[in-house]
Amino acid sequence: xxxxxxxxxxxxxxxxxxxxxxxxxxxxxxxxxxxxxxxxxxxxxxxxxxxxxxxxxxxxxxxxxxxxxxxxxxxxxxxxxxxxxxxxxxxxxxxxxxxxxxxxxxxxxxxxxxxxxxxxxxxxxxxxxxxxxxxxxxxxxxxxxxxxxxxxxxxxxxxxxxxxxxxxxxxxxxxxxxxxxxxxxxxxxxxxxxxxxxxxxxxxxxxxxxxxxxxxxxxxxxxxxxxxxxxxxxxxxxxxxxxxxxxxxxxxxxxxxxxxxxxxxxxxxxxxxxxxxxxxxxxxxxxxxxxxxxxxxxxxxxxxxxxxxxxxxxxxxxxxxxxxxxxxxxxxxxxxxxxxxxxxxxxxxxxxxxxxxxxxxxxxxxxxxxxxxxxxxxxxxxxxxxxxxxxxxxxxxxxxxxxxxxxxxxxxxxxxxxxxxxxxxxxxxxxxxxxxxxxxxxxxxxxxxxxxxxxxxxxxxxxxxxxxxxxxxxxxxxxxxxxxxxxxxxxxxxxxxxxxxxxxxxxxxxxxxxxxxxxxxxxxxxxxxxxxxxxxxxxxxxxxxxxxxxxxxxxxxxxxxxxxxxxxxxxxxxxxxx
Numbered sequence: 001x002x003x004x005x006x007x008x009x010x011x012x013x014x015x016x017x018x019x020x021x022x023x024x025x026x027x028x029x030x031x032x033x034x035x036x037x038x039x040x041x042x043x044x045x046x047x048x049x050x051x052x053x054x055x056x057x058x059x060x061x062x063x064x065x066x067x068x069x070x071x072x073x074x075x076x077x078x079x080x081x082x083x084x085x086x087x088x089x090x091x092x093x094x095x096x097x098x099x100x101x102x103x104x105x106x107x108x109x110x111x112x113x114x115x116x117x118x119x120x121x122x123x124x125x126x127x128x129x130x131x132x133x134x135x136x137x138x139x140x141x142x143x144x145x146x147x148x149x150x151x152x153x154x155x156x157x158x159x160x161x162x163x164x165x166x167x168x169x170x171x172x173x174x175x176x177x178x179x180x181x182x183x184x185x186x187x188x189x190x191x192x193x194x195x196x197x198x199x200x201x202x203x204x205x206x207x208x209x210x211x212x213x214x215x216x217x218x219x220x221x222x223x224x225x226x227x228x229x230x231x232x233x234x235x236x237x238x239x240x241x242x243x244x245x246x247x248x249x250x251x252x253x254x255x256x257x258x259x260x261x262x263x264x265x266x267x268x269x270x271x272x273x274x275x276x277x278x279x280x281x282x283x284x285x286x287x288x289x290x291x292x293x294x295x296x297x298x299x300x301x302x303x304x305x306x307x308x309x310x311x312x313x314x315x316x317x318x319x320x321x322x323x324x325x326x327x328x329x330x331x332x333x334x335x336x337x338x339x340x341x342x343x344x345x346x347x348x349x350x351x352x353x354x355x356x357x358x359x360x361x362x363x364x365x366x367x368x369x370x371x372x373x374x375x376x377x378x379x380x381x382x383x384x385x386x387x388x389x390x391x392x393x394x395x396x397x398x399x400x401x402x403x404x405x406x407x408x409x410x411x412x413x414x415x416x417x418x419x420x421x422x423x424x425x426x427x428x429x430x431x432x433x434x435x436x437x438x439x440x441x442x443x444x445x446x447x448x449x450x451x452x453x454x455x456x457x458x459x460x461x462x463x464x465x466x467x468x469x470x471x472x473x474x475x476x477x478x479x480x481x482x483x484x485x486x487x488x489x490x491x492x493x494x495x496x497x498x499x500x501x502x503x504x505x506x507x508x509x510x511x512x513x514x515x516x517x518x519x520x521x522x523x524x525x526x527x528x529x530x531x532x533x534x535x536x537x538x539x540x541x542x543x544x545x546x547x548x549x550x551x552x553x554x555x556x557x558x559x560x561x562x563x564x565x566x567x568x569x570x571x572x573x574x575x576x577x578x
Contacts, residue, residue, distance in 0.1 A: 176318075387433040
């Protein structure tokens with residue numbers, strides 16, 4: 001069904017492109033829109049829930065507001081920002097994915113009113129349904145929904161009072177993280193307007209960005225931005241084994257199979273001592289917190305995957321370099337690949353110094369669409385994604401309670417964010433096999449983390465909880481002991497409760513062929529019930545560096561010459577334990 005799109009017209013002269021007001025209502029979909037559309041149809045078409053809902057829950061903090069005023073203000077926002085009524089469709093005649101701005105009608109958005117939602121259980125059920133419900137019709141431009149919730153058992157008519165909720169839900173094909181504040185500001189302005197405008201074709205719209213992007217991609221001159229990016233990504237990914245791109249899946253060859261879309265998430269806060277040590281390390285070594293956390297993630301994955309040294313992690317970038325699109329609502333975020341070859345004998349500090357320049361280079365070339373990045377490797381047909389995802393969100397961009405925004409909807413009426421839990425990080429949805437999201441507050445300083453795992457690799461919440469403990473243990477080893485100057489292979493994902501010191505007489509010792517001793521505690525988790533992934537992880541780490549494929553050296557072997565001729569004869573001794 002989905003094949004390569006038609007080639008664009010090629011320009012031979014390198015020109016500086018700008019986002020221009022076109023007044024167009026039809027065009028090719030942007031690369032980001034195409035990626036979301038393709039992934040949803042290729043990998044999640046069989047799901048009975050949506051994986052691309054972006055939820056913005058707001059609560060009335062002061063005063064009251066008419067529900068009809070909320071609805072009319074929302075209509076104004078949809079009218080003025082055409083991406084919120086843009087249809088994304090596959091055109092089989094042209095073999096391309098297109099966007100088409102739809103007229104403003106009552107069917108172009110969804111509006112729901114719930115009354116007497118008095119308990120937290122009822123409210124939580126509503127919020128969960130909003131985060132995964134299949135409310136949208138992307139191919140007909142229905143990508144926005146509003147659900148107003150009255151919590152009082154007393155009928156307040158058509159008024160929202162303190163504690164009531166306004167829940168916006170937007171499909172990811174029309175919205176990204178950086179759209180959060182522009183959308184809320186647009187809604188606030190609409191609430192203060194007397195009437196909504198009838199025409200908006202004189203201002204820049206998202207479709208104009210799509211045309212701008214297509215012009216950039218069409219410029220094939222050697223010194224063009226996209227040509228340089230093509231060369232960078234081709235070199236970075238050269239020689240990568242794409243058969244192992246989903247290296248956490250039991251059968252690595254099934255990289256194009258349907259994803260379940262379901263997952264479990266564990267949220268945790270990194271110990272303050274560790275955060276302080278990390279910030280000091282970053283300052284002394286002149287590296288960014290992004291690069292430092294990414295290096296920690298690599299170290300964790302290295303141990304988790306039985307020391308796989310060629311690791312590829314995907315991350316997202318805002319992709320809003322043009323000034324005209326800084327405050328535009330729409331889907332701009334691009335996916336980029338971070339490939340690192342880990343050398344186990346090198347120190348963690350060395351790994352950080354690998355990641356830092358790589359991060360800078362990737363940022364320079366991050367505007368090349370993900371489809372183009374993998375196309376150079378011959379992998380565009382399936383739009384394949386790696387197992388692991390990494391996201392670093394500075395607090396100023398994160399949608400969290402610490403960064404709550406307040407809006408004034410009318411005289412004396414103020415709304416703010418509602419945060420009983422993070423619906424966009426803890427929705428039960430998983431787009432990747434494993435993902436780590438870091439939300440770092442430079443001012444506190446503190447770091448909140450969300451570790452998410454697909455049910456394709458982690459069957460229970462307990463499995464993800466255990467993985468989060470292992471990740472935190474890696475961080476503790478690196479920055480509390482510290483082990484940043486030690487070789488990476490000396491790190492362990494075994495928790496302290498799974499280890500017993502060598503001096504403990506209850507330990508069982510295993511001698512390796514290089515005369516080193518490895519200790520397996522008798523009271524280790526092997527005495528308890530363990531899942532197969534846990535058992536595999538335990539023994540791989542415990543027996544690391546044991547050369548089990550070589551003869552075991554006995555005590556008297558030290559006197560045997562290395563070139564001794566063996567007769568092949570031996571003595572058999574039997575024991576009767578009866």
